Amino acid sequence: MEEQPIIVDVCEIGPHSRYRVIRLNRPERLNAFVKAMLLQLRAALEEAAGDADCRAVLLTGTGRGFCAGQDLSERLLSPGAPPRDLGETLGELANPVVRQMRALPIPIVCAVNGVAAGAGANLAFACDIVLAARSASFLQAFARIGLLPDLGGTWSLTRLLGPARARGLAMLAEPLDAARAEEWGLIWKSVDDAELMGEAHALCRRLCNAPTEALAAIKHAIDAASGNSLDQQLDLERDLQRELGFTPDFAEGVRAFLEKRPAAFGGTPREV
Numbered sequence: 001m002e003e004q005p006i007i008v009d010v011c012e013i014g015p016h017s018r019y020r021v022i023r024l025n026r027p028e029r030l031n032a033f034v035k036a037m038l039l040q041l042r043a044a045l046e047e048a049a050g051d052a053d054c055r056a057v058l059l060t061g062t063g064r065g066f067c068a069g070q071d072l073s074e075r076l077l078s079p080g081a082p083p084r085d086l087g088e089t090l091g092e093l094a095n096p097v098v099r100q101m102r103a104l105p106i107p108i109v110c111a112v113n114g115v116a117a118g119a120g121a122n123l124a125f126a127c128d129i130v131l132a133a134r135s136a137s138f139l140q141a142f143a144r145i146g147l148l149p150d151l152g153g154t155w156s157l158t159r160l161l162g163p164a165r166a167r168g169l170a171m172l173a174e175p176l177d178a179a180r181a182e183e184w185g186l187i188w189k190s191v192d193d194a195e196l197m198g199e200a201h202a203l204c205r206r207l208c209n210a211p212t213e214a215l216a217a218i219k220h221a222i223d224a225a226s227g228n229s230l231d232q233q234l235d236l237e238r239d240l241q242r243e244l245g246f247t248p249d250f251a252e253g254v255r256a257f258l259e260k261r262p263a264a265f266g267g268t269p270r271e272v
């Protein structure tokens, strides 16, 4: 049977509310990236962006690994052949995926089901909420083969951990287990292996019932924070809060609080 490197499932939550599960699916290669996989990942994210009722994405891997980064067998040189242009692969295939993930106005939950190495680790860190199975590990494998962290790794590691730990991980290329990744603030949570997918789906359901526009604003503001001064960030918060103050979700949130009942958010398709 022909390989299907990306599998997408749609989970319906209610009227105008669903989430999409995107699964990296080359388990015999620990879901290492090949060109078709990056192209299909891009298409799957585009579909999610274009689906007005899609309120969260769950990204995970099939089998015992999450993703082992670039498939290195695609990079093996035959004698005399010129080296492949890695900049082209990043510029045309991988970087657009990270840009799409950050531009997507809904949360991306990542369920790291096993080892996440090289570009695979940094794909996880490009998500919004990262859960990892206790047995999973993160490996900035790049320096082992003469490369630097890509897919935004030098940005996300520095931002999440600070330069001291970012340098250590990138230069020493040692694995970091899920518990330590949680302790360091690199991920949201590590959970028992058997509970990973249950927790990830529960989070997605919760996010589907959350105020969609507020989540989009939170994602945008937190991403903008590292490039902004406090003054700029205060202005951005003012502008976003102004917009949120006019949403039905805000009105419902306040009403529900005062009526001492859980809020019933959403129900209208988001703008695409």
Ligand code: LHQ
Residues within 6 Å of the ligand: 028, 029, 030, 032, 033, 068, 069, 070, 071, 072, 073, 086, 089, 090, 094, 115, 117, 118, 119, 120, 139, 141, 142, 144, 145, 147, 150
């Ligand atoms: C693999 C791979 C793999 C091929 C496991 N390729 N077969 C550049 C350009 C464009 C876009 C994106 O980014 C990049 C940069 C990068 O991503 S560079 C980083 C590339 N990745 C790595 O260097 C990681 C290589 N893999 C490993 O170090 C290990 O496999 C890890 C630590 C991930 C897992 O170790 P184990 O649990 O001991 O598994 P294993 O090594 O036995 O792997 C299982 C199979 O998967 C094995 O094949 P086999 O036929 O022997 O069963 C591996 O050869 C294959 N595999 N990673 N990246």
